[in-house]
Amino acid sequence: MRTYHCFWLLFWAGQPHQSFLTLLSKRTSGFPEKEKVLVLSGNSKKDFSRSKRSWMWNQFFLLEEYTGTDYQYVGKLHSDQDKGDGSLKYILSGDGAGDLFIINENTGDIQATKRLDREEKPVYILRAQAINRRTGRPVEPESEFIIKIHDINDNEPMFTKDVYNASIPEMSDVGTFVVQVTATDADDPTYGNSAKVVYSILQGQPYFSVESETGIIKTALLNMDRENREQYQVVIQAKDMGGQMGGLSGTTTVNITLTDVNDNPPRFPQSTYQFRAPESTPPDSPIGRIKANDADVDENAEIEYSITDGDGYNMFGIITDKDTQEGIITVKKALDFENKNLYILKVEATNTHVDPRFLYLGPFKDSATVRIQVEDVDEPPVFSRPAYIIEVKEDVPINSIIGTVTAQDPDAAKNPVKYSVDRHTDMDRVFNINSGNGSIFTSKPLDRETLLWHNITVIAAEINNPRQSSRVPVFIKVLDVNDNAPEFPMFYETFVCENAKAEQLIQTLSAIDKDDSFSGHQFSFSLAPEAASSSNFTLQDNRDNTAGIFTRKTRYNRHEMSTYLLPVIISDNEYPIQSSTETVTIRVCACDHRGKMLSCNAEALIHPTGLSTGALVAILLCIIILL
Numbered sequence: 001m002r003t004y005h006c007f008w009l010l011f012w013a014g015q016p017h018q019s020f021l022t023l024l025s026k027r028t029s030g031f032p033e034k035e036k037v038l039v040l041s042g043n044s045k046k047d048f049s050r051s052k053r054s055w056m057w058n059q060f061f062l063l064e065e066y067t068g069t070d071y072q073y074v075g076k077l078h079s080d081q082d083k084g085d086g087s088l089k090y091i092l093s094g095d096g097a098g099d100l101f102i103i104n105e106n107t108g109d110i111q112a113t114k115r116l117d118r119e120e121k122p123v124y125i126l127r128a129q130a131i132n133r134r135t136g137r138p139v140e141p142e143s144e145f146i147i148k149i150h151d152i153n154d155n156e157p158m159f160t161k162d163v164y165n166a167s168i169p170e171m172s173d174v175g176t177f178v179v180q181v182t183a184t185d186a187d188d189p190t191y192g193n194s195a196k197v198v199y200s201i202l203q204g205q206p207y208f209s210v211e212s213e214t215g216i217i218k219t220a221l222l223n224m225d226r227e228n229r230e231q232y233q234v235v236i237q238a239k240d241m242g243g244q245m246g247g248l249s250g251t252t253t254v255n256i257t258l259t260d261v262n263d264n265p266p267r268f269p270q271s272t273y274q275f276r277a278p279e280s281t282p283p284d285s286p287i288g289r290i291k292a293n294d295a296d297v298d299e300n301a302e303i304e305y306s307i308t309d310g311d312g313y314n315m316f317g318i319i320t321d322k323d324t325q326e327g328i329i330t331v332k333k334a335l336d337f338e339n340k341n342l343y344i345l346k347v348e349a350t351n352t353h354v355d356p357r358f359l360y361l362g363p364f365k366d367s368a369t370v371r372i373q374v375e376d377v378d379e380p381p382v383f384s385r386p387a388y389i390i391e392v393k394e395d396v397p398i399n400s401i402i403g404t405v406t407a408q409d410p411d412a413a414k415n416p417v418k419y420s421v422d423r424h425t426d427m428d429r430v431f432n433i434n435s436g437n438g439s440i441f442t443s444k445p446l447d448r449e450t451l452l453w454h455n456i457t458v459i460a461a462e463i464n465n466p467r468q469s470s471r472v473p474v475f476i477k478v479l480d481v482n483d484n485a486p487e488f489p490m491f492y493e494t495f496v497c498e499n500a501k502a503e504q505l506i507q508t509l510s511a512i513d514k515d516d517s518f519s520g521h522q523f524s525f526s527l528a529p530e531a532a533s534s535s536n537f538t539l540q541d542n543r544d545n546t547a548g549i550f551t552r553k554t555r556y557n558r559h560e561m562s563t564y565l566l567p568v569i570i571s572d573n574e575y576p577i578q579s580s581t582e583t584v585t586i587r588v589c590a591c592d593h594r595g596k597m598l599s600c601n602a603e604a605l606i607h608p609t610g611l612s613t614g615a616l617v618a619i620l621l622c623i624i625i626l627l
Contacts, residue, residue: 061150064118074101074147077108079130081139089133094126094144101126101147118149119186153194155186156248157238164254168219169261170226171358178208178217181252183238198243202251204234212243217254226258227295262300262355265364266292272369273347275329279337280377284330287316291326292349292366301325302352312343312372329370337376338410345370380470381407381417381460388458388474390440394448395481402431405438405472407460415462422457422471431456431476440474448478449514480516485580486523486570487512492584495600496537497591498558500551506537507549507584511570515578521545522573528581531567537586539568549584558588558600 066072082088092103092110101124103110108130124147130140159181166179187194199215201208209220217234234254241247268290275288294301305318305327317332327347350365383405390403409415418435430444431454438458454476461469494507511523525547526532527539536556540548549566564586571579589600 061148062112062116063152064116064149065152065154066112066115071102071111071113074110074112077103077110077128077130079108079140081130082108087133088130088139091129091131092126093129095121095124097126100124103128116149118152118188119155121149122188123148150191153187153192153241153248155194155240157183157185157197157240157250159183159236159238159250159252162252164252165257166217166254167257167259170258171223171261171263172219174219174222176219178219178256179254181210181215181217181236181238181254183215183250183252185240187240193242193244193247194240196242197238197240200237200239200243202235202237204232204254204256207232208234208256210236217256224258225263226260227264230258232256232258260297260300261358262296262351262353262364263358263361264295264300265362265366266294266303266349266351267366268292268349268368270368272371274371274373276373276375277331277335278375278377279335280379281331281335283332283334286328286330287372288329288370289321289326290329290347290368290370291324292368294325294351299353300351300355303327303349304352306348306350308346308348308367310343310345310370312345315343316345316372318347329372335374336410337374338412341374341376343372343374345372376411378465378468379410380468381462382410383407383460383470383472385472387472390474390476391479392442392446392476393479393481394446395483396442396446398443398445399441401439401441402476403440403474405433405440405458405460405474407438407470407472409462409468415464415468417460418463420459420461422459425455425457430454433458440476446478448480448516449484452478454478482515482572482574482576482578484514485578486521486572487580488570488582492582493587494549494584495587495589495597496551496556496564497595497597498556498588499591499593500554500556500595502551502554504551505548506551506586509539509547509549509568509584510545513572513578515572515574517572517574524571524573526569526571528567528569535566536564537566539566549586556588558590561588562600563587 062072062074077090077092079088079090086106089105090103090108091105092098092101097103100112100114100116101110102113125144126147127142127144129138129142131138160183161181164179164181168176168178181199183197183199185195185197189195198212199210200212201210201217205220207219207221207224208217210217215236215238217236232255234256235251236254237249237251239247239249269292273288273290277287281287290305292303292305294303302322303320303325305320307313307316307318315331315333315335317330318327319330320326321328327349329345329347346367347370348365348367354364384407385405388403388405392400392402396402405419407417407419409417419433419438420435421431421433421440423429428444430442430446431440432443433440438460440458456474456476457471458474459469459471461467489510489512492507492509496506500506509525511521511525513521513523523545525539525541527535536552538550538552540550542548547568566584566586568582568584569579570582571577587600590598592598
């Protein structure tokens, strides 16, 4: 017959200690008060079935954070083989056995030795067994059970951030999302309400609100204006136990900044501005600054200035200083106190970035009046022209007046002016000027062929204040007169063959004239009277400013006459007529039957080096001069 034994495992939900029972009534509710028995019976099938149903209680609860002075009682292990004679020994193994959990090896009582924290470890798996103390052999199979630490509300909600920072545009609608805060609770969310967190606002009303379940913060007040208040500090509380009394709580701070929108138009602090500008102020120079105030910031406060009206619309301009948002009034044209000494401008300041949502607040621009008083200054004399051009003939006599410059003091005092020539522009002192009336006259002869233009500078200075002076360029053009006779462009030296025939062309002549001719030069050529009848050569004027020299007889003898000097008269066609007598040198040379020169008497016409006689003579003269 087979024998079965019964192994009892008892856990006590109650606690005999008065201090623990008191704590249990405060921290928990609905905890079972009667013991649970786990049995494995070997006496009958009925007992075995009962033990299986009892063994379903394999999970037991133990309160965390026990504060009693004694060990906390967990349960009792008992076997039906235990006769009470001490022959059996109870053993406990598994999580925390021997350390957190101990068992009385004689009685089977299990106790917790330390204070347990569910947040550190919520479940312990243990194994219980009874063995024969004498033989050490188990008398029951090892049984496994679970001790689950029962949660109490010992953790307050913790926010994910100590401080939140958020921003929203000013003038936002009610209910605009700001930021969501989140708090977590380390307690068991499956047991009671220990981990059920509810949000509420402690500081920040009536400007903001918070959704109790989600922690979403929203605006609660309409038309919050950044210009009135920019920073808000909101304190949010997260409370567990569903917000009920006795629940634990934690707080966080939310710093909310209102960002700017363009809801403020620019405004001039005054309606009229006055400035003074000396009439000597150069163009593009600033004369003053104006500023329209805008309560907005950054690009919403950017302003563009413009001149919209006024009698100084063309005389002045205005630009915007991007750093200071000021309007800088500048001079566009030269001012003249004597001509106009007061200008009135209408200046407008306009926002460059307008938000259409706030157009109902009015036009985002403003205007002001600017009065500019032109101040008189002692100005230097002003010439009647910016430059003078004078034309004079080159044969003008010395001390002749060739032109006049005029300057006067533009000031109301009309101080007298004296004139002078800047000698740095007339080093040769060719011209002079009357210091009283500005008449320019020559002090030396002029020659157009030497210098066509004379560029001088005339200075006009106030007699009472010579430092007030001005300068003007005077361009003097020397006009041509027919004072130069035409001449040969080169030294003409030619030859004639001894066997030359009559009427043979031996040289073509041309001429030049240093003078100008508006219709073109017309030169005439002729032989000098003394050579016209007795010459061995003739000259023919081609009527095109050239002439040809021809032989008059058939043969020439170089032994009789080796060189002929032929005087030629050249005349121009201008008034007065100018003429000159030029000489053509003709040498008699031996030639072949084709007219090619072979040799000349006395000296060759062409030097072996290829230089003409005239060139050699010039070189010799230069050497003599150097020596």
